[in-house]
Amino acid sequence: MEVDEKRLMTHKRRVKIGYTMALFCALFWGIWYVPGTFIWNFDVVNYFQGAIDGLSNIQVDTLLGSGEFVASNKAFLAAAVLITGLNAAFVMLAYLVWNLFLGKEKFSEMKRSIKEMKACTKYYFLGAICGGPCAILGSFIAMGYVGGAFAAVAALAYPVIGTLLSATWLGQKISRRAIAGILIIVIGSITIYAISLFEELQAGGSLIGYIGGLMALFGWGIEGAVAAKGIDVSEPDVAITMRFGLETLIWWVIAIPALALMSIPVYEYAWRMISDPVILLSLVMLGLTFGFCYVTWYKSFPLIGVGRGQGIGSLYGICAVIFLILFIGVDAAIGSDITHQASLLVGAALCTAGTLIMFTEKTDCVECLRDTGESKEEES
Numbered sequence: 331m332e333v334d335e336k337r338l339m340t341h342k343r344r345v346k347i348g349y350t351m352a353l354f355c356a357l358f359w360g361i362w363y364v365p366g367t368f369i370w371n372f373d374v375v376n377y378f379q380g381a382i383d384g385l386s387n388i389q390v391d392t393l394l395g396s397g398e399f400v401a402s403n404k405a406f407l408a409a410a411v412l413i414t415g416l417n418a419a420f421v422m423l424a425y426l427v428w429n430l431f432l433g434k435e436k437f438s439e440m441k442r443s444i445k446e447m448k449a450c451t452k453y454y455f456l457g458a459i460c461g462g463p464c465a466i467l468g469s470f471i472a473m474g475y476v477g478g479a480f481a482a483v484a485a486l487a488y489p490v491i492g493t494l495l496s497a498t499w500l501g502q503k504i505s506r507r508a509i510a511g512i513l514i515i516v517i518g519s520i521t522i523y524a525i526s527l528f529e530e531l532q533a534g535g536s537l538i539g540y541i542g543g544l545m546a547l548f549g550w551g552i553e554g555a556v557a558a559k560g561i562d563v564s565e566p567d568v569a570i571t572m573r574f575g576l577e578t579l580i581w582w583v584i585a586i587p588a589l590a591l592m593s594i595p596v597y598e599y600a601w602r603m604i605s606d607p608v609i610l611l612s613l614v615m616l617g618l619t620f621g622f623c624y625v626t627w628y629k630s631f632p633l634i635g636v637g638r639g640q641g642i643g644s645l646y647g648i649c650a651v652i653f654l655i656l657f658i659g660v661d662a663a664i665g666s667d668i669t670h671q672a673s674l675l676v677g678a679a680l681c682t683a684g685t686l687i688m689f690t691e692k693t694d695c696v697e698c699l700r701d702t703g704e705s706k707e708e709e710s
Contacts, residue, residue: 348633349688351626352642358623360649364657365615369413372609377599379405408589410470412596415581416603418462420617421624422578425571428625432567453560454572460553462577463585468545475539484543486519486647491551493637499555504637511688512641518680519647525673554640558631566628574624638688648681 465485472481489512497504561569589596603609623646630639651674660666 344633348630351630352639355626355643356645356649358619359646362619363650365612369612374409375405378408414467415586417616418578420613421621422574424617424621453556455576457553457556457573458576460549464545465549468542471542482523483520485546486644488550489640492554492640495555496636511684514684515644518677522677554636558636570624570628648678
């Protein structure tokens with residue numbers, strides 16, 4: 331009996347830590363939108379616009395396409411690539427400091443994981459592609475071409491993809507109660523932006539913007555399942571460091587050099603951004619907030635499963651609105667219209683309700699994350 335009690339206490343502690351990690355993920359993710367929004371106030375797009383205007387049509391069309399994809403769109407795409415690359419680089423710097431703080435054992439584990447390429451590194455590489463060039467860049471593209479509301483809605487639906495993959499590919503169990511909580515959180519997060527989204531869809535937008543939204547939706551959803559697979563054979567701290575290390579290589583060895591080869595001055599403007607103390611502070615904040623967002627996100631997966639970790643993590647929607655209100659004001663964050671503010675309150679209530687539904691689930695529903703084939707009565 332004493333052994334069973336200790337086992338139950340250990341299990342409850344694991345579940346509590348898992349939900350706490352997912353909540354911190356939502357918190358850091360929400361804060362990330364403050365420097366992420368602020369950095370676009372600088373003239374990065376205008377700078378690339380001037381550079382692209384000075385190139386020949388053949389150079390520009392070869393690199394960024396032709397036709398209706400006009401120069402201003404090309405300038406924004408170049409700026410989005412550079413900002414996303416800088417974001418990855420500063421996240422990686424934050425992880426190197428974090429691993430030094432944790433001790434040299436983490437670097438030994440990283441070396442072992444690199445050697446076990448077949449076992450785990452391939453999952454980190456796939457996670458880097460899904461999370462970086464797909465999800466993060468796609469979210470920037472959606473914000474630029476369609477609007478922030480659409481980008482937020484597209485990203486907030488990612489737990490649906492992650493839950494389906496974790497159940498079908500990883501065989502993780504997910505109870506009806508947890509599914510209900512995840513769906514309510516997603517619906518609540520969408521409600522926060524519903525009116526703005528409707529207005530933007532009425533106004534119309536570029537097709538590439540909607541493609542960017544789908545990139546964010548599927549990218550983060552798939553990354554969660556892929557990351558959980560890699561974490562099976564390595565530690566979460568090592569997994570996330572390797573994932574962002576590979577993403578940084580993708581940007582700074584492939585994507586950004588490709589822009590530079592076409593005479594777009596990405597390195598020159600990257601240096602200008604880093605040399606500006608205000609922009610540098612924004613980049614440091616991007617690295618810290620997004621870095622620890624991912625640390626807590628990855629740590630939650632082996633404790634409570636991909637679906638629950640992503641579901642609680644989707645609370646970043648309401649967190650982002652709160653922090654944006656605090657730092658840039660109510661009108662800039664949600665508008666002065668009473669209907670916009672009402673949608674925020676309703677969405678916040680739904681998000682809170684969904685979280686409570688998941689938190690009040692009995693811990694024996696989370697005790698075995700993998701489906702062993704045994705039928706076990708689910709909590710309703």
